[in-house]
Amino acid sequence: MIFAIALAAAGFLGLGFVAQQHAAYREPLGRMLHPSLLLDLVRRPLWLGGLAAMLCGQILGAVALSGADVAKVEPLLATNLVFALVIGRIVCKEYLSWNEWLGGVLASGGVAMFLVLGRPHGELPVEPTSARWLAAGAVALVAVVLVRAGWGSSLQVKAMLLASAAGMLFGVQDALTRGLLLRLEHGLSAIAASWQPYALVIVAICGLLLAQSAFDAAPLRVSLPAATAAEPLTGIALGVVVFSERLRLSAGALAGEITGLAMMVGGIVILGRSPYLVKRANDAPDPET
Structure with a gap:
């Protein structure tokens, strides 16, 4: 059941990403990384519909995280x-190429291999005051470095770096969500008195702004693969470091886990290399939608 919920979450996330990218790509490049980008997008019905689908995906993802370890759920969410890609192809009425099918099979097969051989288990609740949460802060710092590195780069590189930073923040968001769910037994007052719910809101908003900025810079095939790869890898790493989740570490299992993750990332990269149009700096925003 958890797997089905996580896959449903991935489906809604994929739908939300397609709708949001189609809306954000029409925005002028000058609004990247500026709050005015979000203020403009909230007036677009297509983007709001995408946001609604994304929220459905996030809620279903939270349900999945409430019943399973982060390292189990994250690879399934990566199939978004x-x-x-499939939703985008249906909307554009185009056929999937062999490379895109190969990328999809590798990404999905990598997820399955990691889950079967890794068998993530043994999660432990973590107090908000635990030093282990510094790992989440370190991830956020790396995301800032990626944003800064992409500032003077080409649009394609900037989109991939911004999307990678967004994916890392989404991974932090998933870990914070799981941490809050594990503390529900202490009551809502205890949760409200901690730093985690407020950090969750800030991380979610920053991740959303980075993702929309990446969508503004380049088409979905350029911007989304980096975010899709960064989120599960970040979530798995935080699951191990923060929540003490354990993976099977025998030689055969470890080789299979690494191979599965490599297949997942490789499939995402192949999917991201589909033909695309380059957005020019003088592209005008579409007043419609």
């Missing part, structure tokens, strides 16, 4: 790229 496959859903996004």
Whole structure:
């Protein structure tokens, strides 16, 4: 049941990403990384519909995280790229190429291999005051470095770096969500008195702004693969470091886990290399939608 819920979450996320990218790509490049980008997008019905689908995906993802370890759920959520590609192809009425099918099979097969061989288990609740949460802060710092590195780069590189930073923040968001769910037994007052719910809101908003900025810079095939790869890898790493989740570490299992993750990332990269149009700096925003 958890797997089905996580896959449903990935489907809604893929739908949301497609709708949001189509709306954000029409925005002028000068609004990247500026709050006015979000203020403009909230007036677009297509983007709001995408946001609603994304929220459904996030809620279903939270349900999945309430019943399973982060390292189990994150790889399943990563299949949102496959859903996004299929939905995008249906909307554009185009056929999937062999490379895109190969990318989808590798991404999905990598997820399955990691889950079967890794068998993530043994999660432990973590107090908000634990030093282990510094790992989440370190991830956020790396995201800032990626944003800064992409500032003077080409649009394609900037989109991939911004999307990678967004994916890392989404991974932090998933870890914070799981941490809050594990503390529900202490009551809402205890949760409200901690730093985690407020950090969750800030991380979610920053991740959303980075993702929309990446969508503004380049088409979905350029911007989404990096985010899709960064989120599960970040979530798995935080699951191990923060929540003490354990993976099977025998030689055969470890080799299979690494191979599965490599297949997942490789499939995402192949999907991201589909033909695309380059957005020019003088592209005008579409007043419609």
